[in-house]
Amino acid sequence: MEEPTTDPHAEETAPSEETAEATNVVAGVPGSVPAPSTEDVTMVIWRGDEHGGEFATYHLPAQEGEVVLDVVHRVQATHAPDLACRWNCKAGKCGSCSAEINGKPSLMCMTRMDSLPPGEPVTIAPMKTFPVIRDLVTDVSYNYEVAKRIPPFEPRPKTADEEAAGGYRMAQIDVERSQEFRKCIECFLCQDVCHVIRDHEENKTAFAGPRFFARSAELEMHPLDVNDRRELLREQQGLGKCNITKCCTEVCPEHIKITDNAIIPLKERVVDASYDPIAWLGRKILNRSKRTAREAAASAPSKGPAAIQPSEPVSGVPVAGGD
Amino acid sequence: MVTKEDTIATPVVLGGVRGGPARVATLRKDRWWVQPVTTVTVLTAFVAYATWAAFINKDYYVGAASHRDLISPFYSPCLTGSCVPGSHPGSVLSWWTISPALLILIFPLGFRLTCYYYRKAYYRSFWWAPPACAVADAHNSYTGESRFPLIMQNVHRYFFFAGLVLNTILTIDAVMAFRQPGHGIGISVGTVVLSVNAILLWLYSLSCHACRHLCGGGLKVFSNHPIRHRIWKLLTPLNAKHMAFAWMSLVFVALTDLYVRLVASGTIHDAGFHF
Ligand code: SF4
Ligand code: SF4
Ligand code: FES
Ligand code: FES
Numbered sequence: 006m007e008e009p010t011t012d013p014h015a016e017e018t019a020p021s022e023e024t025a026e027a028t029n030v031v032a033g034v035p036g037s038v039p040a041p042s043t044e045d046v047t048m049v050i051w052r053g054d055e056h057g058g059e060f061a062t063y064h065l066p067a068q069e070g071e072v073v074l075d076v077v078h079r080v081q082a083t084h085a086p087d088l089a090c091r092w093n094c095k096a097g098k099c100g101s102c103s104a105e106i107n108g109k110p111s112l113m114c115m116t117r118m119d120s121l122p123p124g125e126p127v128t129i130a131p132m133k134t135f136p137v138i139r140d141l142v143t144d145v146s147y148n149y150e151v152a153k154r155i156p157p158f159e160p161r162p163k164t165a166d167e168e169a170a171g172g173y174r175m176a177q178i179d180v181e182r183s184q185e186f187r188k189c190i191e192c193f194l195c196q197d198v199c200h201v202i203r204d205h206e207e208n209k210t211a212f213a214g215p216r217f218f219a220r221s222a223e224l225e226m227h228p229l230d231v232n233d234r235r236e237l238l239r240e241q242q243g244l245g246k247c248n249i250t251k252c253c254t255e256v257c258p259e260h261i262k263i264t265d266n267a268i269i270p271l272k273e274r275v276v277d278a279s280y281d282p283i284a285w286l287g288r289k290i291l292n293r294s295k296r297t298a299r300e301a302a303a304s305a306p307s308k309g310p311a312a313i314q315p316s317e318p319v320s321g322v323p324v325a326g327g328d
Numbered sequence: 329m330v331t332k333e334d335t336i337a338t339p340v341v342l343g344g345v346r347g348g349p350a351r352v353a354t355l356r357k358d359r360w361w362v363q364p365v366t367t368v369t370v371l372t373a374f375v376a377y378a379t380w381a382a383f384i385n386k387d388y389y390v391g392a393a394s395h396r397d398l399i400s401p402f403y404s405p406c407l408t409g410s411c412v413p414g415s416h417p418g419s420v421l422s423w424w425t426i427s428p429a430l431l432i433l434i435f436p437l438g439f440r441l442t443c444y445y446y447r448k449a450y451y452r453s454f455w456w457a458p459p460a461c462a463v464a465d466a467h468n469s470y471t472g473e474s475r476f477p478l479i480m481q482n483v484h485r486y487f488f489f490a491g492l493v494l495n496t497i498l499t500i501d502a503v504m505a506f507r508q509p510g511h512g513i514g515i516s517v518g519t520v521v522l523s524v525n526a527i528l529l530w531l532y533s534l535s536c537h538a539c540r541h542l543c544g545g546g547l548k549v550f551s552n553h554p555i556r557h558r559i560w561k562l563l564t565p566l567n568a569k570h571m572a573f574a575w576m577s578l579v580f581v582a583l584t585d586l587y588v589r590l591v592a593s594g595t596i597h598d599a600g601f602h603f
């Protein structure tokens with residue numbers, strides 16, 4: 006997926022002005038180099054690795070009908086064979102080509118060049134919320150660690166009728182609501198744009214992020230699921246940290262209404278479980294209980310925080326290299 | 329298939345180099361600031377007008393002398409001893425001597441302040457957390473709504489109930505406005521204004537996220553509750569337009585007050601006819 010594979014000598018192979026093929030490679034502030042002709046496209050791409058990096062500028066002839074990923078591939082072919090980026094499907098379905106195009110988290114394969122302001126340089130940076138491996142490739146392990154801490158589907162036992170019929174029976178109206186969340190392609194653009202962790206690195210120790218709120222909502226709305234994740238979401242997964250500012254919804258390439266259909270319904274469920282005195286009274290009278298965070302998390306593959314502070318505490322976003 | 333290796337907890341260590349420029353709030357080049365600036369402008373204008381209208385304590389009722397029964401939504405229900413004659417069902421709270429609007433406006437204020445949509449709007453535009461997507465948050469530390477005071481946003485559903493009571497009263501006001509004392513039943517610009525205002529306020533309340541949850545969204549198995557599922561189905565498309573209703577009802581409620589105020593002060597005449 007990562008091409009070319011990570012090069013341990015990145016600095017030595019990074020493009021420089023001596024690179025014969027690089028036409029006018031200028032490092033520096035994006036947008037500082039005007040395109041020589043409107044027929045050309047100017048790509049300002051962040052190059053670097055775990056030691057730091059900077060923007061490099063490439064001029065290419067424009068071609069009709071291209072998406073940003075096509076142009077990145079042409080930069081690889083003609084200017085910078087060592088430029089690393091992830092991609093796989095070129096159809097907006099694999100979720101690998103996430104980057105920040107002109108500052109907006111987007112899929113490179115789904116952003117048409119003609120949707121960007123014509124004649125202006127196009128800036129491409131890696132996702133800011135995750136540490137850089139190389140160039141446009143980031144280490145998204147944090148998301149996989151969160152995923153391990155989401156308690157999986159926990160179905161109720163089958164009824165006698167269902168046993169006889171050979172399996173569970175569910176009504177269409179009960180399953181259709183959570184279908185929306187199954188469209189997720191795990192591009193992690195929502196996790197990238199979410200300011201809770203984008204601008205406050207330390208929150209990663211106690212925040213699941215929009216993609217995983219959508220996953221929990223899907224399970225909480227599943228008609229067969231019997232787990233109760235409300236206390237887990239409130240205490241350990243940082244649902245309360247989300248301030249419903251909807252950036253996750255704005256960037257989701259699958260147009261999942263993450264905030265309206267997953268996060269706010271979860272917040273309302275948490276109100277039922279923890280903040281509504283009448284709901285509390287109702288639970289007492291009807292003798293209903295709720296699961297504690299620990300009980301809810303018991304079936305999750307992993308426990309504990311998804312991220313930890315190093316010995317020197319980190320807060321805010323670590324300063325990017327270059328500049 | 330999930331293998332054992334996949335599930336071993338190996339928490340990531342915070343930190344590491346990030347791509348993009350340092351010390352730059354955003355690489356966005358579009359006009360991302362238009363939305364926060366618009367929000368600040370409209371909300372500030374509304375708050376300024378509403379505060380003025382609430383404190384001025386006059387010109388909120390057009391009564392029998394002009395063959396009308398129009399009350400400003402900011403002053404209804406008028407419950408205090410200071411209410412002008414005809415505007416209230418009887419002075420319930422005679423000890424309240426300052427503007428009766430202050431007593432009423434606490435509820436819509438609380439409702440809108442804790443509304444999920446307005447929260448988004450003011451967190452972005454006033455608090456800059458974040459001002460726009462992929463534009464850096466203006467604060468060094470951040471706990472969101474997980475602590476006091478913002479944890480109090482969770483009372484929203486109780487303000488929703490209070491909102492329903494007020495909507496009912498404003499609906500009664502709108503219906504009563506069709507009685508033109510001394511003339512009989514009639515229609516005037518004022519009745520239309522009050523009716524549209526009531527409808528917009530209902531659309532705003534019914535599209536509320538807490539309403540959608542309480543009516544059916546909180547259920548796990550819809551098929552056991554067909555009626556609540558029906559209601560949820562009806563509310564869901566309204567909910568998708570909650571932002572639009574929030575702005576429309578906000579602007580219109582101020583315009584309604586303004587209209588009643590202009591008529592009550594004699595600046596304009598409430599055109600209409602009667603049967
Ligand atoms: S709505 Fe919540 S989860 Fe989504 S980006 Fe904003 S703060 Fe993050
Ligand atoms: S919810 Fe949307 S933005 Fe988030 S990972 Fe899934 S597809 Fe990507
Ligand atoms: S390459 Fe698969 S989503 Fe872009
Ligand atoms: S009124 Fe906006 S969410 Fe309830």
